[in-house]
Amino acid sequence: MQKPPMQQVQIDPRTLEDVKCSKGSLTPIGACNNKNFKQVFQMKRVSALVSPSGKEEIITMPVFVCDKCGTECKELKKGA
Ligand SMILES: [Zn+2]
Numbered sequence: 001m002q003k004p005p006m007q008q009v010q011i012d013p014r015t016l017e018d019v020k021c022s023k024g025s026l027t028p029i030g031a032c033n034n035k036n037f038k039q040v041f042q043m044k045r046v047s048a049l050v051s052p053s054g055k056e057e058i059i060t061m062p063v064f065v066c067d068k069c070g071t072e073c074k075e076l077k078k079g080a
Pocket residue numbers: 021022023032033034066067068069070071
């Protein structure tokens with residue numbers, strides 16, 4: 001196994017900022033602020049016209065949703 005040519009950075013997860021659910025942050029009730037997310041899958045239908053195999057296919061995409069309100073975590077989409 002080859003090591004990546006990056007410098008190893010020591011990070012203490014406890015010092016990092018939490019990603020929290022921002023659902024409702026623009027409402028008077030305030031944001032959900034839940035820190036727990038669960039992984040679910042979204043499925044996309046690939047039509048035969050654009051599919052590399054020439055047949056209709058289903059692809060799955062893992063997404064994270066808030067464990068409390070079920071809202072998709074938007075933070076992850078920024079880098080994707
Ligand atoms: Zn939430």
